[in-house]
Amino acid sequence: MTPLVSPALPAALDEAAHRCLVAGFAGTTTVPDDLKALIERGLGGVILFTRNIRDADQVRELTGTLRGLRPDLLIGIDNEGGGIGHLVTAGAPEVPGNFALGVVDDPALTAACADALAAHLASLGISASYAPVADLQHRGENPIVRTRAFGSDPEVVARHLRAWISATEARGVASCAKHFPGHGGTVTDSHYELAVDPRAAGELDLAPFRAAIEAGVPMLMSAHVVFPALDAELPATLSPYVIGELLRGELGFDGVLVSDALEMKAIADRYGEAAGARLALGAGADQVIVAVPELETTLACRDAVLGALREGSLSEGRVWEAAGRVRRLAERYAVPVVPGESGAGDVGLAAARRAVSKGELAAGVEGAYVVDLFPRPHPALNWGGESLVSAVREVDPSAAGVVVAGEPEDGEGLVDEVLKSAAGRPLVVATCDGELYPWQGWVREGLVAARPDAVVVATGLPGVGDEGAVLSYGRGRVNLRAAAEVVVGAQIDTAPRP
Structure with missing residues (x-):
């Protein structure tokens, strides 16, 4: 008996589905064959980590190789400053974390720090920075936001978000405010388990995200957090209400909504990465991040998305919409622009001394x-x-x-x-x-x-x-x-x- 073979999707739809993925990988100079194949089929982005970094010249060679495979490939990295970054050996500028900048409360200083980071990214050929953190730090028991936040006052956080986003934009690098609609009201780290924010809808931390959207932030990252006041069951990353009704409808955001990494236990332990990818895209996400270096996990996520398209549980229209947003992002940021050198000098140390x-x-x-x-x-x-x-x-x-x-x-x-x-x-x-x-x-x-x-x-x-x-x-x-x-x-x- 001849086994059944799933029909191939039209090439354009297959490419659109691949644009909705961001993949991590291993290696500093050689691009793995599985990653090459993903890029050739339309992969939307890659995310770099310390494992991919040796020195500045090596990073430039790597990003050049990746972009040579597909010029509109987005190349991203977590680059918050304050010890959260992966480019130390590549000469990254040292800047204090967000909380110290909020203590000083000088948006021009925050802009200078963001400019130094973005100029360095652009010089390395990195086009997307998964920063800044837009969360508010509310609770002493919160294990994950803390000094990554600009503070607990939404007005303070909003003005520093605006400064950071504007400075990054000026360097031709895409910024990403995170973690929508806020991780600061939890007492759980979603890297390890599902987090819950029990507050009423009117108490949630939307003001900083509104400010980021008004500042023109091109990307937002979702939180693997359940907000019972918004959706009794699903974390924000998988919630059609949070992404569709709240983010797209009420807040009017039409940029790229990217998930936090799917291998985080809040998603992986309850749903699995592959199902998480399918559900996130169905809920309204435009890209999902699979950060682990084992590409078989990314391939499993990809296959789940393609399978859902074939069987009709994920609509083609939803994928076209997501891929369109990613395409517009890539047209604007895939090749970063450096308008002159950063004049920041030791602005990071100056900022830390003031804080x-x-x-x-x-x-x-x-x-x-x-x-x-x-x-x-x-x-x-x-x-x-x-x-x-x-x-x-x-x-x-x-x-x-x-x-x-x-x-x-x-x-x-x-x-x-x-x-x-x-x-x-x-x-x-x-x-x-x-x-x-x-x-x-x-x-x-x-x-x-x-x-x-x-x-x-x-x-x-x-x-x-x-x-x-x-x-x-x-x-x-x-x-x-x-x-x-x-x-x-x-x-x-x-x-x-x-």
């Missing part, structure tokens, strides 16, 4: 022993080993210290060892997001109880227990450097901030 607060620190210390406590780095961060210890030693080579990345097995032993090592020296104790990670609080308490003269630093989102601490409002390299200067006394004249 840092010295708290109750009256004078800097020399030859300190620094203990830097922080949670194990999130997979979304491109952590390069930077720490407050290394930052202080750059300013004061006589300093020493210990880095503790993640809860220690023997906390009491750590306290005893630090006290011994710090004997006869000033002691500096730094925590990061201690509200979320109580172990940091009791290690700090143990150290400060024995050494009430200790200088206390908070490198994450300030919270309970951080009163009077030196505040950096982030753990990007320039945030840590600015905090180190305050601790040592090189930048002690920095104005205190509320």
